[in-house]
Amino acid sequence: MARARIAIIGTGLIGTSIGLGLAARKDREYEIVGIDKNRGHVREAKKLGAIDREAGSLEEALKDTGLVIVAVPTMAARQILKDSVPYLAEGAIITDTCSTKADIMHWAAEFLPETVNFVGGHPMAGREISGPGAGKLDLFHGATWAITPSPRADEQAVNIVLGLIESLGAIPLYIDAAEHDTYAAAVSHVPILMSVALFRMVRDSQGWEDASFLAGTGFRDLTRLASGDPTMSRDIMSSNREAVLHWLGRLEEELGNVRRALEVGDPVLTDLFASTQLDRDTFLTNPPQRRVPEGPETPNASDTMRRMFFGGFYDRLKDVTNKPGVDRNSEELRRRLGIDENGNARN
């Protein structure tokens, strides 16, 4: 009997952390395969126990695989979606971890056959170091994980991705892709630019050495995002440029407000610091509550977990693995891909 299989495409920080979480399930009955354009990364992920096996090719990774997790920067994810088409099993579930969601949803709709289920995802977690060695079993514990299902994805597929998210200890958040990108620009993408600007400001100053001696946890925390993967950052800015430029303008305005408070002095200055401390503490201790929608759109977490690991998920993966090659024989797929009856994709 074929084993259920999960494929992780990209075994950097995020892919490896996902793999560590999935591999840690003692009751698991699925195999985890991994692939990365950086062979060293996939070998390290295997050594760390994040994957069971390295796939030698995208075809090998995707063949008969029920759940595909694309954990690479946005532009690379675009290419992987394109390249995956000939190999995706019918009914397979594909999810991603890209920092922007509108583009990837667009590409999924453009490239992927209707026989597969694309469920966009974005874990709001990271570290200042990258690569598989930075992977952590608990990287996603308590983190928000945005989920943007495609209209075509069926409910069971969405629930399986929810189960994946919850099994990693994260909190799923349904959100529209465009809305995600607008707000992610404010809370995630512009902060990257702030980190870069602050670091460059000090690093490029004549007093860099002396300043560096004084740099403590504040400087380190505020420049942390400047150590992120440059390709990821570039892709984020390219695929969310308009929103990022909007919020960058807003940030400049806020810095102008701060400057004026400095110039005016008290009581404006103390009020600014005191109200911001209060607002932020309230955000930390009593954050805005999500209005969770009622009904079938709100799967029960433990149901989803059970389904994923013991019930529907396993059955689903088994279903897929029992129908090898079905994807390449579909008329719909051949049309979409422009492949011949022998299943050879034209590249």
Add this chain to the structure above:
Amino acid sequence: MARARIAIIGTGLIGTSIGLGLAARKDREYEIVGIDKNRGHVREAKKLGAIDREAGSLEEALKDTGLVIVAVPTMAARQILKDSVPYLAEGAIITDTCSTKADIMHWAAEFLPETVNFVGGHPMAGREISGPGAGKLDLFHGATWAITPSPRADEQAVNIVLGLIESLGAIPLYIDAAEHDTYAAAVSHVPILMSVALFRMVRDSQGWEDASFLAGTGFRDLTRLASGDPTMSRDIMSSNREAVLHWLGRLEEELGNVRRALEVGDPVLTDLFASTQLDRDTFLTNPPQRRVPEGPETPNASDTMRRMFFGGFYDRLKDVTNKPGVDRNSEELRRRLGIDENGNARN
């Protein structure tokens, strides 16, 4: 025989953390007294074991005390220096933890008698929460602790403050007060303003609730400094305004550079992210090395520790405690303070 005594003025985050470190020394032969204008804070510090005893007044805290640690915001520190004058023991060592150093050095020279030793200090460590409950034994472990001795402070006094710093696990850095303030503005004070601006930008936007759901570790880290004590932040900006405004202008320029990179796109954008990642990683793994001066200005850490806890420090504190009231009988002090022969200070 009188016990050697250390006084901590201000038992918030910093004062309590210092007390916890000093109290943890099993071999200690000194008493730690604490005082805070917030009585709840000093009681909590005592409960936490950061101080042995609450002093009922500044006089009680300072009388016969060998080492005084002023751990309050800058403007409050100014007042404490002024108010302390009648009570400081001859030969006492006074240090502080203020975030700016030029003003406090100026005030120490202006207010304090020549019979005491002022050694300015600034631990480059903090937390996003304040108060004694936030105090941590290891808050200063590995942190830089700037030290700005007054020209009048004798070498032994400086060594005792060095011993204090090193016993808390921090790394002392000799620096000129003005130079400290210039660079602290870049790596510490402007980052506070950045945190405030970023938090306000998102908090005051119409999409705050939705954005808050997506806010992950990046947003939390980059806005951490906005939760700092408002009085401390206000004092920092007031006492280092010129330097802060200078660096704020530089930050705005850097954000302009980042904006241009976004508009131009690659290869400029990727180059910016890649070179900044490289530079920051180099800073973390291989930071600029301090050119440590040779000779008596470089006390050996273990010597200093030994001196502080077993040798000179204890002797020194004992000396002081064996000469109660000597300060108030000094002609020099009476002149400076305008007190009468009975030692009654005119307030």
